[in-house]
Amino acid sequence: xxxxxxxxxxxxxxxxxxxxxxxxxxxxxxxxxxxxxxxxxxxxxxxxxxxxxxxxxxxxxxxxxxxxxxxxxxxxxxxxxxxxxxxxxxxxxxxxxxxxxxxxxxxxxxxxxxxxxxxxxxxxxxxxxxxxxxxxxxxxxxxxxxxxxxxxxxxxxxxxxxxxxxxxxxxxxxxxxxxxxxxxxxxxxxxxxxxxxxxxxxxxxxxxxxxxxxxxxxxxxxxxxxxxxxxxxxxxxxxxxxxxxxxxxxxxxxxxxxxxxxxxxxxxxxxxxxxxxxxxxxxxxxxxxxxxxxxxxxxxxxxxxxxxxxxxxxxxxxxxxxxxxx
Amino acid sequence: xxxxxxxxxxxxxxxxxxxxxxxxxxxxxxxxxxxxxxxxxxxxxxxxxxxxxxxxxxxxxxxxxxxxxxxxxxxxxxxxxxxxxxxxxxxxxxxxxxxxxxxxxxxxxxxxxxxxxxxxxxxxxxxxxxxxxxxxxxxxxxxxxxxxxxxxxxxxxxxxxxxxxxxxxxxxxxxxxxxxxxxxxxxxxxxxxxxxxxxxxxxxxxxxxxxxxxxxxxxxxxxxx
Numbered sequence: 001x002x003x004x005x006x007x008x009x010x011x012x013x014x015x016x017x018x019x020x021x022x023x024x025x026x027x028x029x030x031x032x033x034x035x036x037x038x039x040x041x042x043x044x045x046x047x048x049x050x051x052x053x054x055x056x057x058x059x060x061x062x063x064x065x066x067x068x069x070x071x072x073x074x075x076x077x078x079x080x081x082x083x084x085x086x087x088x089x090x091x092x093x094x095x096x097x098x099x100x101x102x103x104x105x106x107x108x109x110x111x112x113x114x115x116x117x118x119x120x121x122x123x124x125x126x127x128x129x130x131x132x133x134x135x136x137x138x139x140x141x142x143x144x145x146x147x148x149x150x151x152x153x154x155x156x157x158x159x160x161x162x163x164x165x166x167x168x169x170x171x172x173x174x175x176x177x178x179x180x181x182x183x184x185x186x187x188x189x190x191x192x193x194x195x196x197x198x199x200x201x202x203x204x205x206x207x208x209x210x211x212x213x214x215x216x217x218x219x220x221x222x223x224x225x226x227x228x229x230x231x232x233x234x235x236x237x238x239x240x241x242x243x244x245x246x247x248x249x250x251x252x253x254x255x256x257x258x259x260x261x262x263x264x265x266x267x268x269x270x271x272x273x274x275x276x277x278x279x280x281x282x283x284x285x286x287x288x289x290x291x292x293x294x295x296x297x298x299x300x301x302x303x304x305x306x307x308x309x310x311x312x313x314x315x316x317x318x319x320x321x322x323x324x325x326x
Numbered sequence: 327x328x329x330x331x332x333x334x335x336x337x338x339x340x341x342x343x344x345x346x347x348x349x350x351x352x353x354x355x356x357x358x359x360x361x362x363x364x365x366x367x368x369x370x371x372x373x374x375x376x377x378x379x380x381x382x383x384x385x386x387x388x389x390x391x392x393x394x395x396x397x398x399x400x401x402x403x404x405x406x407x408x409x410x411x412x413x414x415x416x417x418x419x420x421x422x423x424x425x426x427x428x429x430x431x432x433x434x435x436x437x438x439x440x441x442x443x444x445x446x447x448x449x450x451x452x453x454x455x456x457x458x459x460x461x462x463x464x465x466x467x468x469x470x471x472x473x474x475x476x477x478x479x480x481x482x483x484x485x486x487x488x489x490x491x492x493x494x495x496x497x498x499x500x501x502x503x504x505x506x507x508x509x510x511x512x513x514x515x516x517x518x519x520x521x522x523x524x525x526x527x528x529x530x531x532x533x534x535x536x537x538x539x540x541x542x543x544x545x546x547x548x549x550x551x
Binding site (some may be wrong): 023025027028029031032229232233234235236237238239240241243254 | 377398402403404405407409415416417429431432433434435436480499514540
């Protein structure tokens, strides 16, 4: 121990003020963030099996609501495609002339909730009836065409059941309209079903996010417990709670980020697996059905949100654990 | 200056570790706290490091009432105190350098300055060539010196040590105590809890003697025989 009082003096003299300048502190703070991020990552890599299992559990938990979201989106689209073939038929009063039928068609066509209006003349109606087996003879016996002008109103795509209901109700109120035929029950049922599906996906996402939070929290809790001696030393040499917590918060972020990436990849795999059957279904609907994939923003948001979730889980648990340590 | 004024410490279950303890240690003074096992030596040091809180009484360090040190004030206070433990309390998965660097990293000292001061501290305890080694590869005495380097690297105004020579052979114990005496010579207040009476006598410093938590003797350096 080759020291002299002089060297001790030099090393124990009060620190110069500039040393504690804000810039240096910020630089050191950033450096510790970098160290914490790297150290927590290497700790994850040091126990690959445990880390992979945690990430896999979280990834699967987060992938499940994504899969349901994908399914729901496609069911919605299927409903819209089916809806295109389900126009609302508006039968006008028998005494209505062509000009009045066309005027009404234009009025309805101008509405924001209507996509298209097709005008069908009494003669067209009669011709269609004539094509139906067994009607031709009966129609020949008629001395005049009893059929009215008909407007085939196609509601705008994506319109929900209550909005279609309002449109139908408005058309029923029109003076020149004799009858409105809407087979909208199925639409209401589908809408209700999709509403339930929306809630289920939201509830599932919430519950599984909570599960992911608990998984991270428990992993970090075990990690902190196994490093209690180190934490004790850090606190004794003057580390603040934030300083001690930092590596564990980064661990939470890494767990969340990797599980979020895994969840996005699993969702993409499900999307890929569904693409074949959906293509066949699309053919059955004359190519009108296109599979709705997960939007890019969602695929990017999932890892980020999962990282935030991981941070939150680690933050809650580390605060609780460190309170006991202090 | 350290001041204990009628300080008592009771643990749950009724055990009284310290009882109405009053004494003062001046800035730059070196003193030993001695007594049998259970006399209250470690408790006294824990109160100074705010690891424990007194049940009664007032403790001040450089005029700061420790009872008022709470929350974020605790790490700031501990950064001003160098602590040395009998069991070293080193981080075994980090190198000697990283262990000694720890208080400087915590204090937010820049990397270059940290390197310079860590090497100076290691040189002081004679372990500069060991900086890249893990503590587990060192002897007990060397590990203790790493602990001392870590305690002094932050340039503390107060150095407290709990049985720092408890696991060392007599020769090494004398060397370690000599090192503490050097810090005192440059103005650092040094308080050492030890039950090694021959060593204490050899150092010829003030001695505070405790028995069952009570102050039974406060001997000036010249009174130590």
